[in-house]
Amino acid sequence: MAHKPISPVTYGFIYVLLLLLTALTVYLATQGHLGVWEIPVALGIATAKTVLVGLYFMHLIHSNRLTILIVLAGVLFLVIMVMLTLTDYWTRSWLTSPQVSGAPSITQPLRAGHGSSGDGRS
Amino acid sequence: MSPSATHTHDEHALVAHHFENLEQQRGANLLGMWLFLSSEVLFFGGIFTAYAMMRFSSTNNGFALGSSQLNAVVGGINTAVLLTSSLTMALAVWAAQTKHRRLLQLFLSLTLAFGLAFLVFKGFEWYHEYEVSLVPGPTFGSKLAEKGDGTVIPAETVKTMQMFFVFYFSITGLHALHMVVGLAVLAVQLVLCLQSDFGVRDYGPIEVFGLYWHFVDVVWIYVFPLLYLMRA
Amino acid sequence: MTTVAVEPRPQPFEPRSIKRADYLNISYGVRSWLLTLDHKRIAILYLISISIFFFVGGVFAAVVRLELATPKGDLLQSDTYNKMFTLHGVVMLFFFLIPAIPATLGNFLVPLMIGAKDLAFPRLNLMSWYVFMIAGMFGIYTMLAGGVDTGWTFYTPLSPKYANSQVMTAALAALIAGFSSILTGLNFMVTIHKMRAPGLTWFRLPLFVWSQYATSLIQILGTPVLAVTILLVAAERMLHIGIFDPALGGDPVLFQHLFWFYSHPAVYIMILPAMGVISELVTTFAKKVIFGYSFIAFSSVAIAVLGFLVWGHHMFVSSQSPYAGLIFSFLSMLVAIPSAIKVFNWTATLWRGSVSWDTPMLYAFGFIGLFTIGGLTGLFLACLATDVHLTHTYFVVAHFHYIMVGGAIMAYLGGLHYWWPKITGRMYPEFWAKFAAIIIFVGFNLTFFPQFVLGYQGMPRRYHEYPAEFQVLNVMSTAGASILAVGYIIPAVYFIWSMKYAKVAGRNPWGATGLEWSTTSPPPADNFEKTPIVSLPPYIYSKEEATVVP
Ligand SMILES: [Cu+2]
Numbered sequence: 001m002a003h004k005p006i007s008p009v010t011y012g013f014i015y016v017l018l019l020l021l022t023a024l025t026v027y028l029a030t031q032g033h034l035g036v037w038e039i040p041v042a043l044g045i046a047t048a049k050t051v052l053v054g055l056y057f058m059h060l061i062h063s064n065r066l067t068i069l070i071v072l073a074g075v076l077f078l079v080i081m082v083m084l085t086l087t088d089y090w091t092r093s094w095l096t097s098p099q100v101s102g103a104p105s106i107t108q109p110l111r112a113g114h115g116s117s118g119d120g121r122s
Numbered sequence: 123m124s125p126s127a128t129h130t131h132d133e134h135a136l137v138a139h140h141f142e143n144l145e146q147q148r149g150a151n152l153l154g155m156w157l158f159l160s161s162e163v164l165f166f167g168g169i170f171t172a173y174a175m176m177r178f179s180s181t182n183n184g185f186a187l188g189s190s191q192l193n194a195v196v197g198g199i200n201t202a203v204l205l206t207s208s209l210t211m212a213l214a215v216w217a218a219q220t221k222h223r224r225l226l227q228l229f230l231s232l233t234l235a236f237g238l239a240f241l242v243f244k245g246f247e248w249y250h251e252y253e254v255s256l257v258p259g260p261t262f263g264s265k266l267a268e269k270g271d272g273t274v275i276p277a278e279t280v281k282t283m284q285m286f287f288v289f290y291f292s293i294t295g296l297h298a299l300h301m302v303v304g305l306a307v308l309a310v311q312l313v314l315c316l317q318s319d320f321g322v323r324d325y326g327p328i329e330v331f332g333l334y335w336h337f338v339d340v341v342w343i344y345v346f347p348l349l350y351l352m353r354a
Numbered sequence: 355m356t357t358v359a360v361e362p363r364p365q366p367f368e369p370r371s372i373k374r375a376d377y378l379n380i381s382y383g384v385r386s387w388l389l390t391l392d393h394k395r396i397a398i399l400y401l402i403s404i405s406i407f408f409f410v411g412g413v414f415a416a417v418v419r420l421e422l423a424t425p426k427g428d429l430l431q432s433d434t435y436n437k438m439f440t441l442h443g444v445v446m447l448f449f450f451l452i453p454a455i456p457a458t459l460g461n462f463l464v465p466l467m468i469g470a471k472d473l474a475f476p477r478l479n480l481m482s483w484y485v486f487m488i489a490g491m492f493g494i495y496t497m498l499a500g501g502v503d504t505g506w507t508f509y510t511p512l513s514p515k516y517a518n519s520q521v522m523t524a525a526l527a528a529l530i531a532g533f534s535s536i537l538t539g540l541n542f543m544v545t546i547h548k549m550r551a552p553g554l555t556w557f558r559l560p561l562f563v564w565s566q567y568a569t570s571l572i573q574i575l576g577t578p579v580l581a582v583t584i585l586l587v588a589a590e591r592m593l594h595i596g597i598f599d600p601a602l603g604g605d606p607v608l609f610q611h612l613f614w615f616y617s618h619p620a621v622y623i624m625i626l627p628a629m630g631v632i633s634e635l636v637t638t639f640a641k642k643v644i645f646g647y648s649f650i651a652f653s654s655v656a657i658a659v660l661g662f663l664v665w666g667h668h669m670f671v672s673s674q675s676p677y678a679g680l681i682f683s684f685l686s687m688l689v690a691i692p693s694a695i696k697v698f699n700w701t702a703t704l705w706r707g708s709v710s711w712d713t714p715m716l717y718a719f720g721f722i723g724l725f726t727i728g729g730l731t732g733l734f735l736a737c738l739a740t741d742v743h744l745t746h747t748y749f750v751v752a753h754f755h756y757i758m759v760g761g762a763i764m765a766y767l768g769g770l771h772y773w774w775p776k777i778t779g780r781m782y783p784e785f786w787a788k789f790a791a792i793i794i795f796v797g798f799n800l801t802f803f804p805q806f807v808l809g810y811q812g813m814p815r816r817y818h819e820y821p822a823e824f825q826v827l828n829v830m831s832t833a834g835a836s837i838l839a840v841g842y843i844i845p846a847v848y849f850i851w852s853m854k855y856a857k858v859a860g861r862n863p864w865g866a867t868g869l870e871w872s873t874t875s876p877p878p879a880d881n882f883e884k885t886p887i888v889s890l891p892p893y894i895y896s897k898e899e900a901t902v903v904p
Contacts, residue, residue, distance in 0.1 A: 005219040006212075015209040019202055022346075026198040029351035038354045042347035049343045057212040057336045059329075066547065067156050074160030077575045078167035080662055084681070085171055085611045088666070089179045091677035140471040140549075150474040150548040157540045157574055165578035168612055172586070175608055176597055258595040281603040288595050292586065 006056060014056045021049050136324050148326045155330045159337045162300075166341050169296070173289045173348065184282020187275070188290070190353045191256060191283075193247075197350040200243045201342065207236030208339040215332045218325035226321050226328070230312045233335065237305050244298055251287075258284045258291070290349050297345055300338045307331055376779070376876040391476035392879055397462035398777075399483050400453060403490065405846070407449035410497075412839065414442035419801075419835040422828050427819035435818035436503035437519065441496075443506030444524055448531045449493060451762055452620060453486065455627035456573075457538055459769045460566045462777060464542055466870035466877060467560050469551025469886040474544040482537035489530035496524045505816065507617070510598035510609040514590035521591060529584045532577040535623070539573030542566050551869070553888035557651070560868055560892050561644065564651040565630025568658035572619045572626075576662070580616035583609065607672055614665035622661045624758055625725075626654055628765030629696055632718050635768055636700045637893040638866040639715035640707025644893050646699040653692035660689045670741045679738050686736030693729050697722060712864070713787040717768025720795045721761055728756025731806065746816075749809025755802045767794070767845065774849065775859030779876045782852045786844060794841035800834025867893055 025045040028034060034041055055061040060068060141147040177185045214229035251257060255265040262284045266275060275283075311331060314320035321328045377394045387395060417438045421429045430438065461479065465472055473479050496502055502524035504513045513521050546567050550559070587609070590596030597604040637644045644650065666674060666682030700722055709715070731753040734740045744750065775781055804827035809815075813824050820828070862871040873882050 005216050008213055008216055011209060011212045011216070015205065018205045022198055022201050022205065025347060025351060026194050029347070029353060030194050035354060039352055042351045043344075046344050046347050050340050053208060053336055053340055053343070057208055057339075058333055066153070070153075070156045070160050073571070074163035074575065077662060078163055078171075081164070081167060081579065081615055082171050082174060084663065084666065084678075085175055085608075085615075086178070087681050088607070088611065088675045088678035089175050091675040092179070095676060138476075140474075140476065146548055150544050153547060154475060154478075154540055154544045157543055161536055161540070161574045161578050164575050165582050168579040168582035168615075169586070172597060172608055172612060175611075176605065179605070259593070278603075284595070285597060285603050288589075288597055292589065296582075296585075 006059065006062075010056060014052050018049055018052055021045050021052075144324070144326075148324075148329075151326055151330050152333070155333045159333060162337060162341075166293075166296070166344075169289070169293055170344070170348065173293070176285060176289070177352075180282050180285075182276070182279045182282050184279045184284075185286045186353050187279065188283040188286030189350060191251075191254075192290075192350045194350045196243070196247060197346055200240055200247075201346050203236055203240045203243065204339050204342050207233045207240065208336050210236060211332050211335045215325065215329050218321045218328040221322045223315070223319065223322045227312070227315050230308065230315060230321075230328075234305060234308050234312060237301060237308065237335075241298060241301055241305075244294065248291075248294075256287050258288050262287070293345055293349065297338070297341055300341070304331075304335055304338055308335070374874065375878060376874065377879045378779075378876050380879050389480075391472070391480055393461050393465050393473045393476065393479055394777075394877065394879075394881075396479050396483055397458050397460075400457040400461060400486070403483070403487065404450050404453055404458065407445055407490065407493075408842075411442055411445035411450055412842065414438050414445065416835065416839060418442060419832045421818050422820070423832040425820050425822045425825050425828075430818055432818050433503060436505075436816070437501035439816060440502050440505050440524075444496075444502070444528065445493065446758075447506055447620070447624075448528045449486075449490060451624040451758055452531070452535055453538070454624070454762065454766050455631065455769065456535075456542070456566060456569055456623070457482075457486070459631065459766070459773060460542065460562075460569075460627060461538070463773065463870055464545060464563060464566055465549070466776075466873065466881055467563050467868060468546065468549060468554055469869050469882065469888065470545060470549035471880050471882075473541045474549055475541050478537050478541055482534040482541070485530060485537065486534035489527045489534065492523045492527035492530060496520045496527060499523065507613060508584070508587060509613075510587065510590070510606040511600065514587050514596060515599055522588060525584045525587060529581050532580050535573045536577045539570035539577075543570040543574065546570075551886050551888055554869075557648065558888055558891050559651075561633035561647070561650050561654075562627075562630035565626045565633070565654045568654035569623055569626045571655075571658045572623050572661065576616045576619040576623075579612055580620075583612040583616075586612075607669065607674060610669050610672055610674075611665070614668045615662070618665040618668065619658070619661040621754075621757065622657055624762045626657060628721065628725075628762045629654065631765040631769035631772075632700060632721050633696075634866075634868070635714050635718040635772055636703050637895075638772070638864050639710050639712055639718070640704050641710075641865070641895045642703055642707035642893075643891075643895060644699065645702035645705075646695070647891070647893075649695050650699050653695045656692040657689060660685070660692065664689055664736070667736050667741070670738055671745055676738075683736055683738040683741075687733065690729065690733055690736075693725075697726055697729075713782070713784065713791055714768045714772035716788060716791040716795075717764050717771065720791070720798075721764040721768065724756050724760030724764060724798070728753060728760055731756065744809060746814055747809035748805040748813050748815055751815050752802045752805035752809060755805070760798055760802070764794070764798075767791075770845075770849075772864070773870070774852070775863045776870055776875050776877070778853050779859055780852050780856040781859050781863060782845075782856060783848050786848045790841050790844035790848075793837060793844065797834050797837030797839075797841050801831050801838055802834070804828070804830045804834075867895065 025042055028041060028045075029038065032038070032041075054071070060071065137144050137147050141150070210229045210232040214226055214233060217223075217225035217229055255261055255263055263275075263280045266280070308331065311321070311328065377392055387399065390396060390399075417430070418435070421427065421435055421438070427435070461473070499520050501519055502517070502521055503519045504517045504521055504524075508521070508525055508528075513525070546559075546563060586597060590598055596602055598606050598609045600606065633644060633650055664682055664686040666678055667686045670679045670683070700718075731749070735744055735750060735753060771782060771787060808824055808827050808831075811824070813820055859875050861873070861875055863875075864871070869882075869886050869888070870877075872886060
């Protein structure tokens with residue numbers, strides 16, 4: 001607020017960095033063959049870009065603690081939602097139920113058209 | 123309007139009666155926008171969570187196949203367009219803060235132009251997907267076979283692909299809706315800047331809108347890898 | 355933000371003998387109300403709207419209870435019955451309980467309690483009421499066009515696929531009402547951060563303000579998830595494409611996750627402000643500083659955060675993974691801790707206080723008892739093993755009515771009586787008020803206590819007929835509901851009567867602390883003659899307390 005505005009040169013620098021990161025992530029996805037690392041790397045680059053936009057374009061670098069706290073609260077609650085939902089999806093296949101022949105396995109809740117093999121996702 | 127002792131002469135006209143001074147008003151507006159954006163994080167977060175869970179629990183490669191139907195380079199170029207509009211928006215806020223009226227008008231116009239360009243690109247992309255039968259519905263995937271290398275995709279996988287495209291159209295649609303709202307506000311602010319000293323007199327409104335615009339950009343920064351780049 | 359429809363300037367010549375200008379008589383006419391930016395008038399608009407919805411929701415409840423007076427389904431068809439309990443739930447939750455305390459008492463009191471002239475965004479405040487009314491229109495359309503029968507939870511695949519009632523408009527009503535709730539929360543949060551009077555530090559805030567703050571957090575961060583979930587259901591219902599329908603490869607349990615991520619914390623949107631009201635009532639009528647101020651303040655925030663970690667306890671039998679159930683069961687137990695802290699602190703406040711038995715205090719006592727029962731039975735349901743037996747029975751119905759009716763509505767009524775002199779400038783008739791409070795307490799317990807027994811014995815919820823052996827308890831419940839209905843009608847009558855005929859209240863009829871009592875009743879449009887300066891913590895009723903408390 002009362003802070004000196006960020007200079008256009010800084011903005012330009014950040015912008016170039018953002019473009020480079022975009023090019024990098026496209027390159028890695030199309031030519032990279034990263035296998036299991038594909039998703040973490042893509043999300044990591046996206047987070048790096050978000051941090052740059054947040055800190056400079058959205059002036060978080062000069063913001064008070066309250067603003068940072070609000071941003072973190074939003075992120076925290078999103079993480080809570082993802083992680084606790086994941087506890088369900090992740091552990092559904094852990095429990096092999098005593099199978100009565102023909103009865104649907106409880107480890108495969110209501111997924112139509114899915115075989116009753118019960119192997120789930122490993 | 124009850125003038126309070128803390129008002130300077132200039133400020134007085136800009137401050138609503140229930141605020142003590144311009145500083146308090148600006149702080150309140152910024153805080154309000156940040157809270158709104160944290161709310162938006164959870165709005166998009168809800169659908170991202172659904173996407174993550176369906177993708178995680180999927181038992182075939184339909185999601186990855188869906189991703190590879192999209193053109194990552196076109197998506198990347200569009201990402202660059204949106205990032206550029208974010209840059210011009212940041213510069214517009216700078217121009218407002220430093221009271222460069224002409225530059226403010228220029229940068230707001232550029233932001234508007236790049237934002238529109240993004241939507242136009244997006245529209246073409248959607249049209250292309252419509253043409254190759256990737257819009258979910260009874261005819262989904264009817265033209266997939268013509269394009270592939272002859273291997274038949276199992277029906278289950280096509281069903282999962284369709285689910286990917288339900289997410290694709292929902293997420294990009296909601297994002298585009300946010301763009302449209304942003305462009306409408308931007309257009310109003312631009313007109314006000316052209317007609318009056320709006321923006322240079324008090325940079326508050328431009329700054330607050332800028333936050334929204336950058337946020338929409340941030341959403342796309344995640345949409346792009348989640349939808350376009352997860353092909354394995 | 356330029357001028358305000360209601361010009362708040364006090365008369366320059368200050369003619370004290372002539373009628374003083376307050377927020378009620380400063381301007382007249384429908385326009386001056388429908389375009390007002392004054393938080394106090396908007397609170398009144400909300401008060402009128404939610405009272406109407408409370409009445410409507412009550413009628414649906416009455417029909418449900420009448421049907422259940424006999425074991426046979428003789429009054430209603432089963433599908434009509436489904437619509438009745440669904441509409442009761444939708445109206446009471448989205449149109450009464452969620453806005454009840456925040457949008458009326460909160461709207462009126464938050465600026466007064468923190469010494470501000472208004473909320474930070476008066477236009478947004480008015481807009482939230484209009485958004486709420488638009489949602490209300492969708493709700494009313496739903497009722498007139500044949501109702502909705504999915505239960506207020508809109509579970510999939512019933513709501514997007516099989517239900518052939520007005521699911522779309524009902525879901526839209528919930529969605530739009532959610533937006534108005536977000537706007538209210540956002541407004542409060544900014545106001546509490548930015549508009550406090552000089553000297554009013556965080557630990558000098560009244561506990562009602564703390565509870566509103568915690569509530570706002572839930573409104574802002576929870577409600578958007580409900581919004582996007584409803585949009586997904588709407589897409590699935592209208593376009594027959596989606597992510598919840600097993601036939602399309604989707605997962606209905608995913609809907610429950612997203613829905614309860616909002617809807618469990620939504621319970622705290624209803625109960626946290628109620629707890630805030632009780633904190634105010636207990637100190638005022640014990641004439642004593644609150645016991646454990648910071649514990650009560652932080653427990654509000656703790657409830658708001660922990661409340662987001664427990665939603666899976668609604669899904670123990672939904673084919674959610676039992677391991678997830680284990681985690682959710684454990685986390686649910688944790689929420690009991692901050693709630694218990696509050697109950698103990700209120701009780702401790704009474705100790706050696708000079709307790710008076712005015713009507714608001716009767717409601718406060720009612721709240722503490724009933725909320726404790728509701729909270730403890732909640733632990734039965736949070737416990738994985740007992741829930742398998744009790745879920746989908748009347749035990750659940752009894753439990754959440756103890757929280758929402760015994761808790762939230764008791765506190766709402768207590769708060770309404772307590773601040774009525776501030777809102778209208780007049781008292782209420784003490785005899786009738788006490789009479790109604792007792793009637794409500796008796797009627798409530800007679801209605802809902804038998805339902806605990808019914809549920810324990812295995813009577814499932816949401817059926818319009820039941821085996822004959824359950825009849826005695828059901829008749830008791832229906833009889834209690836009639837008493838409860840009378841109890842709710844009496845205050846409606848005397849409140850309206852009191853606005854014209856009751857005794858004039860004066861600034862501070864209770865001898866309470868708090869900035870809202872330092873201004874006139876009703877307050878002027880700008881709330882205070884001049885901005886108050888705060889130098890003490892709240893609830894200082896004696897000299898010793900003033901010296902003990904830092
Ligand atoms: Cu719950």
